[in-house]
Amino acid sequence: MSTDGLTEKKLEQLSKLYRDIVPASPETESFYLEILVSCEGNLEAAVELINDSLGVQRTSETDILCAKGKHEDEAVSPAPKVQKSLNSFIKDPNNKIKSVSEGSLGKISNRAIELFTKEDIETNIKYVSVHKNVLPELLANSLLKKLSQDNDSFTPNQFYLFGKKCTSNHLTKMFSSSEEISAGNIRIYYNSYSLSRIAQYDDDLKMAQLLIEDLVNDCIAQRDLLPYQIRSPNWKGDVVLVNRYYKESNLDWHSDKMTSIGPQPIIASLSLGCSREFRVRKNYPSNSQIYIIRPPHNTLVIMHAGFQEEYRHCVHGHSKNSPLKPHPISGHVRINLTYRCYLRKFLDRCPKCKKCGSPMDLRRAFKDPKTRGQYIWQCSKSYTGQECGGVIRAKFDNDSLTVQNFDEEGSRWLAPDDQEAHSAQDLN
Numbered sequence: 102m103s104t105d106g107l108t109e110k111k112l113e114q115l116s117k118l119y120r121d122i123v124p125a126s127p128e129t130e131s132f133y134l135e136i137l138v139s140c141e142g143n144l145e146a147a148v149e150l151i152n153d154s155l156g157v158q159r160t161s162e163t164d165i166l167c168a169k170g171k172h173e174d175e176a177v178s179p180a181p182k183v184q185k186s187l188n189s190f191i192k193d194p195n196n197k198i199k200s201v202s203e204g205s206l207g208k209i210s211n212r213a214i215e216l217f218t219k220e221d222i223e224t225n226i227k228y229v230s231v232h233k234n235v236l237p238e239l240l241a242n243s244l245l246k247k248l249s250q251d252n253d254s255f256t257p258n259q260f261y262l263f264g265k266k267c268t269s270n271h272l273t274k275m276f277s278s279s280e281e282i283s284a285g286n287i288r289i290y291y292n293s294y295s296l297s298r299i300a301q302y303d304d305d306l307k308m309a310q311l312l313i314e315d316l317v318n319d320c321i322a323q324r325d326l327l328p329y330q331i332r333s334p335n336w337k338g339d340v341v342l343v344n345r346y347y348k349e350s351n352l353d354w355h356s357d358k359m360t361s362i363g364p365q366p367i368i369a370s371l372s373l374g375c376s377r378e379f380r381v382r383k384n385y386p387s388n389s390q391i392y393i394i395r396p397p398h399n400t401l402v403i404m405h406a407g408f409q410e411e412y413r414h415c416v417h418g419h420s421k422n423s424p425l426k427p428h429p430i431s432g433h434v435r436i437n438l439t440y441r442c443y444l445r446k447f448l449d450r451c452p453k454c455k456k457c458g459s460p461m462d463l464r465r466a467f468k469d470p471k472t473r474g475q476y477i478w479q480c481s482k483s484y485t486g487q488e489c490g491g492v493i494r495a496k497f498d499n500d501s502l503t504v505q506n507f508d509e510e511g512s513r514w515l516a517p518d519d520q521e522a523h524s525a526q527d528l529n
C-alpha cells in the first residue's frame with residue numbers, strides 16, 4: 102500500500118476520530134499507518150481494531166463531539182486492552198492501556214486479540230521474539246520462489262488422531278546440511294514417522310542457516326536461561342522442515358514434540374510469502390486468552406525455551422471476512438521454514454516402551470497443577486491408532502534419559518510465574 106492521497110485521507114480521519122484520547126503527532130500517524138497497512142487499507146477494519154484497543158465504540162463516520170460522549174459512557178466498563186504501543190502517544194494516565202497479562206484479575210477476553218507490534222507481541226506472549234526482515238530481500242524472495250515451486254517430494258503429513266489416520270492439508274519437505282542426516286545415518290523422527298528422504302541444503306538454504314543461527318544464538322545470549330535449554334552459541338539450524346500452506350490449509354492446535362530436540366527447545370520459524378494467522382494460547386487454563394500474530398513475508402518468530410511447555414499454537418484457517426492478501430511472488434502460498442535443533446543424545450537414546458517396544462515421545466505434564474512440570478516419556482503407539490498406555494518419568498542426566506526405578510523423582514520444570522502450581526505443590 103502506498104501513501105497516496107487516499108491513505109492520507111484515511112490517516113487524517115483516524116487521527117480526528119481519536120484525537121481526544123490520542124494526541125496527534127508524527128509518531129501517532131506512523132502508528133495509524135501501521136494499523137491501516139495490517140488491515141490492508143480498510144478504514145472500517147482499522148477503526149474496529151483501534152476501538153478494541155481503546156475500549157471505545159466509534160465508527161469512521163462518527164463526528165468528534167458524538168465520539169467524546171460515547172467515550173465517557175464506555176469508560177465505565179472498559180474492554181480488555183492490549184495494544185500497549187499506543188500508550189506512548191497517550192498523555193493522560195487515566196487513558197493508558199493495560200496489557201491483559203498485567204490487567205485486572207487476569208481477565209480473559211472471549212475474542213482472540215491481534216497483536217501488531219514487536220513490543221505488544223513480546224510483552225503479551227512470553228518466550229516469543231519476533232524479527233522482521235531477517236534475510237536480505239533477494240535471498241528471501243529467491244527461497245520463496247524455489248520452495249513454492251519445488252514439486253519434488255513435498256508430501257502431506259500423515260498422523261493419527263483418536264485412532265484415525267489423518268492427512269494434513271499442507272505439504273512438507275525436510276532439508277539438511279548435515280551429511281550424516283541426509284545420508285540417513287542419523288534418523289530423524291517427525292510425528293513418530295522416520296523421515297527417510299531428506300534433501301540437501303542448496304546455497305540459499307546454507308546462507309539462511311548461517312544468518313538465522315547467528316540471530317538465534319544472539320537472542321539466547323541476551324535472555325534469561327532456563328535450566329535444560331541449549332546455550333549460545335550451540336543452537337544449530339542444520340535441519341529445516343519446510344511447510345507449504347495453500348489458501349485452504351490450516352494446522353490444528355498443538356505444541357511441537359520435544360522427542361528429538363529435548364526439553365525447553367528453541368524453534369525458529371521463518372515465514373515467507375502470503376501472511377497467515379498464527380494463533381497462540383497458554384496450555385492452561387483451558388479458557389486461556391488467544392492471541393493472533395500475522396508474521397509478514399521474511400519474518401522470523403523464535404519460540405524460545407519454555408514456549409512448547411507453556412503454550413500451544415496453530416495456523417488458523419482463514420475466514421471469508423478476512424480474505425488472504427496474495428503475495429506478489431507466491432500468491433496465496435505461505436512457506437514456513439521451521440528450524441529445530443536436533444540433539445544427538447535424544448536422537449540416539451530415545452527410550453523404547455517397556456510394554457510394547459515402540460519409541461516413546463517426550464512431553465511435559467501440565468493439566469493438573471499438583472503434578473505439572475514433570476517431564477514424561479509416553480509410548481508413541483497411541484499415535485498409530487492403538488492404545489498402549491506405556492509411560493515413564495524422564496530424567497535428563499541419566500544415560501537412559503529415564504528414571505531408573507519407579508519411585509525416583511524425574512526431571513521437572515515449573516514456570517517461575519506459575520503461582521497455581523507452586524501453591525498446589527507447596528513450593529512457595
Ligand SMILES: [Zn+2]
Pocket residue numbers: 454455456457458459480481482489490491
Ligand atoms: Zn507402548
